[in-house]
Amino acid sequence: METADLSSALPTIQDVARTANVSTATVSRALSFPDKVSEGTRLRVLRAVEQTGYAVNQIARNLRRQTTGAIVVLVPNLGNQFFSMILAGIESAASRAGYTVLISDTRPPAGSQMLLDYVRNNRADGLISLDGALPPHMLTTGDEGRRRPVLVFACEWREGAGGPSVRCDNAGGAEMAVDHLAGLGHARIGHVTGPVDNVLTQARLHGFARAMARHGLEVRDDWLIGGDFLLRSGVSAAQAWIRLNERPSAMLLANDEMAFGFISELHRHGVDTPRDISVVGFDDIDMAERYIPALTTIRQPRREIGEAAFAAFLDAMNGDTADSVRTLPAALIVRESTRAI
Amino acid sequence: METADLSSALPTIQDVARTANVSTATVSRALSFPDKVSEGTRLRVLRAVEQTGYAVNQIARNLRRQTTGAIVVLVPNLGNQFFSMILAGIESAASRAGYTVLISDTRPPAGSQMLLDYVRNNRADGLISLDGALPPHMLTTGDEGRRRPVLVFACEWREGAGGPSVRCDNAGGAEMAVDHLAGLGHARIGHVTGPVDNVLTQARLHGFARAMARHGLEVRDDWLIGGDFLLRSGVSAAQAWIRLNERPSAMLLANDEMAFGFISELHRHGVDTPRDISVVGFDDIDMAERYIPALTTIRQPRREIGEAAFAAFLDAMNGDTADSVRTLPAALIVRESTRAI
DNA sequence: ATGAAAGCGCTAACAC
DNA sequence: GTGTTAGCGCTTTCAT
Numbered sequence: 001m002e003t004a005d006l007s008s009a010l011p012t013i014q015d016v017a018r019t020a021n022v023s024t025a026t027v028s029r030a031l032s033f034p035d036k037v038s039e040g041t042r043l044r045v046l047r048a049v050e051q052t053g054y055a056v057n058q059i060a061r062n063l064r065r066q067t068t069g070a071i072v073v074l075v076p077n078l079g080n081q082f083f084s085m086i087l088a089g090i091e092s093a094a095s096r097a098g099y100t101v102l103i104s105d106t107r108p109p110a111g112s113q114m115l116l117d118y119v120r121n122n123r124a125d126g127l128i129s130l131d132g133a134l135p136p137h138m139l140t141t142g143d144e145g146r147r148r149p150v151l152v153f154a155c156e157w158r159e160g161a162g163g164p165s166v167r168c169d170n171a172g173g174a175e176m177a178v179d180h181l182a183g184l185g186h187a188r189i190g191h192v193t194g195p196v197d198n199v200l201t202q203a204r205l206h207g208f209a210r211a212m213a214r215h216g217l218e219v220r221d222d223w224l225i226g227g228d229f230l231l232r233s234g235v236s237a238a239q240a241w242i243r244l245n246e247r248p249s250a251m252l253l254a255n256d257e258m259a260f261g262f263i264s265e266l267h268r269h270g271v272d273t274p275r276d277i278s279v280v281g282f283d284d285i286d287m288a289e290r291y292i293p294a295l296t297t298i299r300q301p302r303r304e305i306g307e308a309a310f311a312a313f314l315d316a317m318n319g320d321t322a323d324s325v326r327t328l329p330a331a332l333i334v335r336e337s338t339r340a341i
Numbered sequence: 342m343e344t345a346d347l348s349s350a351l352p353t354i355q356d357v358a359r360t361a362n363v364s365t366a367t368v369s370r371a372l373s374f375p376d377k378v379s380e381g382t383r384l385r386v387l388r389a390v391e392q393t394g395y396a397v398n399q400i401a402r403n404l405r406r407q408t409t410g411a412i413v414v415l416v417p418n419l420g421n422q423f424f425s426m427i428l429a430g431i432e433s434a435a436s437r438a439g440y441t442v443l444i445s446d447t448r449p450p451a452g453s454q455m456l457l458d459y460v461r462n463n464r465a466d467g468l469i470s471l472d473g474a475l476p477p478h479m480l481t482t483g484d485e486g487r488r489r490p491v492l493v494f495a496c497e498w499r500e501g502a503g504g505p506s507v508r509c510d511n512a513g514g515a516e517m518a519v520d521h522l523a524g525l526g527h528a529r530i531g532h533v534t535g536p537v538d539n540v541l542t543q544a545r546l547h548g549f550a551r552a553m554a555r556h557g558l559e560v561r562d563d564w565l566i567g568g569d570f571l572l573r574s575g576v577s578a579a580q581a582w583i584r585l586n587e588r589p590s591a592m593l594l595a596n597d598e599m600a601f602g603f604i605s606e607l608h609r610h611g612v613d614t615p616r617d618i619s620v621v622g623f624d625d626i627d628m629a630e631r632y633i634p635a636l637t638t639i640r641q642p643r644r645e646i647g648e649a650a651f652a653a654f655l656d657a658m659n660g661d662t663a664d665s666v667r668t669l670p671a672a673l674i675v676r677e678s679t680r681a682i
Numbered sequence: 683a684t685g686a687a688a689g690c691g692c693t694a695a696c697a698c
Numbered sequence: 699g700t701g702t703t704a705g706c707g708c709t710t711t712c713a714t
Contacts, residue, residue, distance in 0.1 A: 060691035103444040401707035
């Protein structure tokens with residue numbers, strides 16, 4: 001009964017082997033491939049594992065197997081609730097497949113660098129990026145024959161980067177928003193965009209412009225206000241809106257967070273939504289339903305995007321080289337922040 | 342120039358050694374302890390590293406060093422923006438110290454299990470839990486002589502668990518809220534709590550009761566409404582409030598999210614905040630300033646909590662066994678959701 | 683200042 | 699079905 005293990009060292013496979021009176025190889029097999037070992041041996045090993053309190057040292061296993069069972073997810077902004085829902089989807093699919101999900105915020109100071117090293121060092125098998133603006137060196141073919149890690153883009157992507165990618169129909173979503181507004185009788189419609197270099201900005205702007213054209217409405221430059229997806233840029237956009245000589249009667253904001261900042265700042269200046277202006281957001285984060293007024297918005301199938309992203313990751317791991325782009329449908333959710341003119 | 346590496350294998354320290362015409366030991370030293378190696382050798386090694394595109398294989402290094410430079414953070418709910426700010430604090434302190442931060446949501450389905458295994462398997466040096474309700478087996482002295490991993494609690498904690506811990510003054514914060522409300526002339530004050538088994542619930546309730554007593558006000562059982570920190574439980578609380586025969590004129594909600602749900606649902610029933618009721622939240626997440634009405638709340642020093650938590654982790658790693666409890670001050674932020682009766 | 687060599691804990695051929 | 703053995707890539711004595 002005395003295992004003479006009074007040290008603080010963890011038990012190793014050796015300890016188990018000794019206790020069970022078998023070789024380390026057998027212990028390894030008993031744990032990884034139970035059927036490749038006789039009933040009796042298996043039981044003896046399992047008991048020895050109990051006794052010693054053994055747990056596989058994954059580091060050693062990974063060093064040997066050259067695989068990790070871990071996946072890194074790069075998130076542009078953990079503070080945005082939208083992303084946490086995507087994560088939930090990824091995590092549920094990943095845990096079903098026995099994968100561990102490592103999450104990292106790509107904003108400074110940590111930036112993505114350390115987690116990228118994780119992948120480079122084989123501490124993770126690949127990554128899913130929710131950030132389309134990855135440092136370019138991640139996307140090179142790999143210096144000098146190095147294997148390129150599995151990289152899946154979700155939500156955002158990188159133009160021309162190839163590889164698997166999952167997203168919602170951003171242009172289509174923006175079109176729905178405009179259709180809704182136009183249907184309500186709005187003819188003067190503006191748009192607060194995301195950062196200029198963001199792919200979502202371009203996709204949503206494109207859908208916006210296309211729908212406007214379809215309705216014979218003019219896209220005015222001064223009604224296109226630059227934002228950055230953060231609350232405070234919605235505030236700035238409201239200030240810009242107020243300074244306008246001719247004002248749009250309806251605005252599409254490129255995400256919900258900005259919409260909240262926008263509505264809030266207008267409110268402080270006595271401009272009421274939806275009485276004085278109709279506002280549409282994008283994402284449908286939880287708060288959208290509970291803002292005052294409740295926000296009309298474009299819903300992204302967040303959970304599905306997450307799950308599809310992980311599925312794409314698995315495919316890629318299994319050598320499916322296909323540069324598959326999955327586009328999931330967006331949906332218009334009508335609430336109180338929009339009304340007929 | 343031709344390194345004959347057309348395979349997909351990553352360059353190893355061997356490749357660098359060969360290229361630089363030194364031993365692997367020297368490469369290792371040149372990289373880890375530059376001054377233990379001659380100028381010329383160092384340069385040669387560095388050049389070889391460039392040429393080969395070598396990066397240390399952390400797995401192998403960890404196996405050898407028996408340490409990882411990674412830390413796991415357990416988050417009860419990534420969807421709550423409050424936690425992402427704590428994370429920002431942890432990450433900035435951690436990256437300064439060369440640590441990688443691994444984040445995991447403790448909610449099902451992934452649960453905390455897989456990441457806990459991370460620690461058990463020496464894939465991470467320890468963990469910071471923002472969740473006080475950890476599975477008990479994490480807190481045992483460790484089966485059979487196994488070393489107990491470093492565990493720091495931040496925000497939440499576990500009663501009687503010992504170990505380092507960082508939090509804000511929850512009771513004091515709740516007291517401030519009551520003082521504010523009482524100062525505004527409110528005598529009928531209710532409280533929407535967190536989950537019954539949560540330590541924050543108890544701490545804040547305690548502060549609430551203490552301040553009420555100080556002001557000679559009655560804590561009525563039917564004015565204590567149970568919540569769970571989620572938006573929708575604020576909605577339920579509002580419905581409960583509406584059903585009350587005698588209603589409080591002011592409510593303290595145990596966090597901001599619930600406050601939003603509460604105000605929103607009251608609004609739908611024609612009850613205006615702050616005209617008909619004053620509401621105070623807790624946390625001061627970004628949205629608090631931009632809700633309509635802007636939310637009076639108790640601010641937690643989120644970034645400091647995160648940074649202090651990592652500092653406590655480092656201390657513990659260095660053997661400072663002290664069961665230190667750091668309590669950071671909370672602050673009342675007065676906005677529009679409260680007003681004199 | 684540098685090299686040789688012994689592992690860290692595990693797994694996968696390959697024998698038997 | 700089980701054991702032997704040779705590493706995975708790195709660091710670190712111990713020599714020189």
